[in-house]
Amino acid sequence: MALSETDETGGEATSLHQRILADISERILSGEWPPGHRIPFEHELTEQYDCSRMTVNKALSQLAKAGLIERRRRSGSFVRRPQSQAAVLEIHDIRVEVEALGLPYRYERVSRRERKGNQGDRALLGLDTPEQVLVLEGLHFAGKRPFCLEDRVISLQAVPEAAEESFLDVAPGPWLVARVPWNSAEHRIRATAADKATAAVLDIAVGSPCLVVERRTWSAGQPVTHVRFTYAADNHTLVARFTPSQT
Amino acid sequence: MALSETDETGGEATSLHQRILADISERILSGEWPPGHRIPFEHELTEQYDCSRMTVNKALSQLAKAGLIERRRRSGSFVRRPQSQAAVLEIHDIRVEVEALGLPYRYERVSRRERKGNQGDRALLGLDTPEQVLVLEGLHFAGKRPFCLEDRVISLQAVPEAAEESFLDVAPGPWLVARVPWNSAEHRIRATAADKATAAVLDIAVGSPCLVVERRTWSAGQPVTHVRFTYAADNHTLVARFTPSQT
DNA sequence: TTGGTTGTTATGTATATACATATTGCAGCG
DNA sequence: CGCTGCAATATGTATATACATAACAACCAA
Numbered sequence: 001m002a003l004s005e006t007d008e009t010g011g012e013a014t015s016l017h018q019r020i021l022a023d024i025s026e027r028i029l030s031g032e033w034p035p036g037h038r039i040p041f042e043h044e045l046t047e048q049y050d051c052s053r054m055t056v057n058k059a060l061s062q063l064a065k066a067g068l069i070e071r072r073r074r075s076g077s078f079v080r081r082p083q084s085q086a087a088v089l090e091i092h093d094i095r096v097e098v099e100a101l102g103l104p105y106r107y108e109r110v111s112r113r114e115r116k117g118n119q120g121d122r123a124l125l126g127l128d129t130p131e132q133v134l135v136l137e138g139l140h141f142a143g144k145r146p147f148c149l150e151d152r153v154i155s156l157q158a159v160p161e162a163a164e165e166s167f168l169d170v171a172p173g174p175w176l177v178a179r180v181p182w183n184s185a186e187h188r189i190r191a192t193a194a195d196k197a198t199a200a201v202l203d204i205a206v207g208s209p210c211l212v213v214e215r216r217t218w219s220a221g222q223p224v225t226h227v228r229f230t231y232a233a234d235n236h237t238l239v240a241r242f243t244p245s246q247t
Numbered sequence: 248m249a250l251s252e253t254d255e256t257g258g259e260a261t262s263l264h265q266r267i268l269a270d271i272s273e274r275i276l277s278g279e280w281p282p283g284h285r286i287p288f289e290h291e292l293t294e295q296y297d298c299s300r301m302t303v304n305k306a307l308s309q310l311a312k313a314g315l316i317e318r319r320r321r322s323g324s325f326v327r328r329p330q331s332q333a334a335v336l337e338i339h340d341i342r343v344e345v346e347a348l349g350l351p352y353r354y355e356r357v358s359r360r361e362r363k364g365n366q367g368d369r370a371l372l373g374l375d376t377p378e379q380v381l382v383l384e385g386l387h388f389a390g391k392r393p394f395c396l397e398d399r400v401i402s403l404q405a406v407p408e409a410a411e412e413s414f415l416d417v418a419p420g421p422w423l424v425a426r427v428p429w430n431s432a433e434h435r436i437r438a439t440a441a442d443k444a445t446a447a448v449l450d451i452a453v454g455s456p457c458l459v460v461e462r463r464t465w466s467a468g469q470p471v472t473h474v475r476f477t478y479a480a481d482n483h484t485l486v487a488r489f490t491p492s493q494t
Numbered sequence: 495t496t497g498g499t500t501g502t503t504a505t506g507t508a509t510a511t512a513c514a515t516a517t518t519g520c521a522g523c524g
Numbered sequence: 525c526g527c528t529g530c531a532a533t534a535t536g537t538a539t540a541t542a543c544a545t546a547a548c549a550a551c552c553a554a
Contacts, residue, residue, distance in 0.1 A: 015507060030467040031428040041534065052509050057535080068429075073535050074517040082424060085339075087434050089487045091332035177329060181278040182315075187334050187487040191438035191458035191480040209456030209480070211438035220277040233438040233456070240336050240434040240487075262537060288504065299539050304505080320505050321547040499552080506545075515536075523528080 016051055020059040028068055028079050035081035039069060087240035091187070091215075093174060094140045094148055094229075097236075103142040107171040110137040110201065114156070114163065121153050124226040126216065132156040136167055139201060142235075146202050149230040158224045173227070180219045188214040189238065194230075202232050209233040263298055267306040275315055275326050276491065282328035286316060289324075315491055334487035338434070338462075340421060341387045341395055341476075344483075350389040354418040357384040357448065361403070361410065368400050371473040373463065379403040381410065383419055386448060389482075393449050396477040405471045420474070427466045435461040436485065441477075449479050456480040 014022075027033045040048065045056040060077055063069045071077045098105040117125070117133040125133070134154040140147045152172055154162050159180060167175070190212050199206040211231045217224045261269075274280045287295065292303040307324055310316045318324045345352040364372070364380040372380070381401040387394045399419055401409050406427060414422070437459050446453040458478045464471045 017507075029429045029431075034428050043534085053535095054510085055508060057537095061536085071535065072517080073515070074533055076534070082429055085337070085432070087336045087338055087432065089334045089336045091334055091489075181281050181326075182276045182329055182491060183489070184276075184491065185332070185334065185489040187485075187489070189436060189458075189485040189487070190483065191456040191478075193456045193480065207454070209438040209440045211436075211458075231438075233440065236437065238434075238436040240436070242338075242430070242432040242434070264537075290504085300505095301540085302538060304507095305538095308506085318505065319547080320545070321503055323504070495554105497552105497554085500550090502549080503547085504545100505547105507543090509542075510540090512539075513537090516534090518533080519531090521528105521530085524526090 016049065017055050017059050020045065020049055020051075020056060021062060024059070024063060025068060033079050035079050037079045038076045039079065041076055085242060087242040089187070089238060089240040094171070095174070098140065098142040098147055101142060106141040107169055108139050108141065109166070109168045110139055112136055112167060117153075117155075124153050124216070125155055125223040127155065127223055132163075134162050136172055138167065138171065140171070147231070147235055149198060149201055150227060151230075152225060152227040154225045155223050158219065158222050172225075176217075176225060180217075180224055183217045183219050183224065185215050185217045188212075191233075192230075194232075198230055202230070204232045211236050211238075213238070263296065264302050264306050267292065267296055267298075267303060268309060271306070271310060272315060272491070280326050282326050284326045285323045286326065313491060329491075332489060334489040336434070336485060336487040341418070342421070345387065345389040345394055348389060353388040354416055355386050355388065356413070356415045357386055359383055359414060364400075364402075371400050371463070372402055372470040374402065374470055379410075383414055385414070385418065387418070394478070394482055396445060396448055397474060398477075399472060399474040401472045402470050405466065405469050419472075423464075423472060427464075427471055430464050430466050430471065432462050432464045435459075438480075439477075441479075445477055449477070451479045458483050458485075460485070 024033075024039065033039060039060075042053050042056045042060065045060075046053050049056065060069065060071065064071050064077070067080060069077050070080045095105045095107075113135045115121075115133060115135065117127060117130050121133050121135065122128070122130065134156055136150070136152045136154070138150045138152075140150065150171075150173075154172065154176070156163055159176065161179065162172075162176075165175065192210050192212050193207045194202065194204055194210050196206055198210065199208065202210075204210075210233060213229045213231075214227070215229075216226050271280075271286065280286060286292075286307075289300050289303045289307065292307075293300050296303065307316065307318065311318050311324070314327060316324050317327045342352045342354075360382045362368075362380060362382065364374060364377050368380050368382065369375070369377065381403055383397070383399045383401070385397045385399075387397065397418075397420075401419065401423070403410055406423065408426065409419075409423075412422065439457050439459050440454045441449065441451055441457050443453055445457065446455065449457075451457075457480060460476045460478075461474070462476075463473050
């Protein structure tokens with residue numbers, strides 16, 4: 001009955017499963033089905049879209065995982081009320097950001113030290129045992145102006161190859177990404193006043209506001225690196241998006 | 248044949264589908280299967296886990312959607328190299344944040360104005376036509392100290408009920424969340440120096456660094472509100488996590 | 495050598511079916 | 525009256541199957 005005219009309505013080449021998904025999301029997002037509303041039972045949707053329960057089930061499960069609906073056995077599926085706002089923050093490579101501004105990018109090492117991890121290093125990395133670490137300081141340039149200061153600690157236990165690398169004009173970020181297979185990470189974002197040293201390298205006034213992004217990275221459960229990016233306030237805005245129904 | 252030894256292996260009450268998912272993610276995340284590695288064909292995994300192709304397919308599709316693998320017809324599925332680092336940023340309610348610090352929370356209205364949207368308002372909301380807007384300024388307190396300044400514009404076309412509300416001691420954030428069904432939002436995070444007015448209400452020195460979080464919200468494709476939160480630098484750190492294989 | 499046809503392969507999507515499991519309502523019994 | 529247990533119901537998970545589609549290889553013919 002439904003969808004006897006499959007390809008004349010939208011004309012799109014989307015799969016049925018995606019059509020159901022889009023349909024229902026739209027109704028929820030538009031407010032047509034408000035929070036608390038019981039959406040049709042699977043067997044009803046099965047009739048509406050003239051398809052099998054498996055297809056409907058797959059779509060509904062996806063909606064449930066996305067947090068749009070809540071499923072209760074024996075009762076049905078219900079529109080959830082929006083709660084923990086979560087937004088997706090895109091963490092770009094600094095080179096990409098600079099080049100997006102139409103400026104030439106350059107990285108320059110400021111200092112490089114190899115040492116047995118002291119208490120500070122271990123705290124940053126989240127290590128228990130004192131092991132060899134590589135401590136790097138570098139500057140990212142946009143054109144001739146310094147764009148961002150990078151302070152980094154790398155665990156040489158996790159990435160022994162780093163000991164062979166000078167990082168004179170190779171930014172450690174992309175270098176690590178290319179070598180360490182898969183990461184989990186934690187970011188901390190805050191504002192600070194530039195201290196004397198930071199102000200000097202970033203070519204700004206002491207005490208002027210900076211955006212600081214700190215990242216701790218693990219791979220295979222092992223601490224890999226801790227990095228702190230310091231941007232002069234005008235240089236950088238982070239953008240995060242919240243779209244409940246992603247593809 | 249299948250599942251004859253269901254409960255003796257892991258002992259866990261997880262579904263097979265989840266077990267496959269966890270298994271493969273772990274191998275990828277641990278580096279055992281590096282980027283570019285071809286993971287076993289569906290029919291091989293079918294044998295390995297002694298289950299149907301549908302189950303394997305579902306798990307692999309999920310991994311593909313999570314970005315861990317890339318699927319190519321005729322060639323197989325391959326471990327992707329990590330690329331666009333995306334992190335999930337939890338946007339908490341300010342009341343929750345303050346109370347997490349063990350301090351009593353209070354909201355206080357500073358000003359309230361209703362007007363035909365001027366150019367600035369329309370730019371913030373992303374409106375084309377001049378329509379009635381509600382402009383609010385308020386302070387969030389942690390104990391006796393100001394914690395965060397809020398500047399907000401609400402489209403009265405999208406939320407007419409807001410005209411009836413004084414927002415004297417009700418924070419407009421939660422009020423809106425309870426009333427406007429489902430949102431999409433865009434956040435911008437940056438650091439600025441406190442201007443005179445901001446410094447005065449936040450009880451900090453002029454020019455001292457602040458973390459600014461701006462949020463634009465749409466519901467059903469229509470602009471709803473724009474809000475700017477200004478935190479004194481010491482008051483706030485945003486935390487974002489990246490975990491490639493979520494539940 | 496070039497160009498198209500054909501076949502193989504692995505994934506993509508959908509189906510019908512089966513059984514498990516959680517929850518609710520109701521009937522019946524103490 | 526209240527508790528217990530059974531039946532009904534909706535979702536959860538898995539199966540076997542079928543056909544579509546994209547990509548590649550190999551072959552054959554102009």
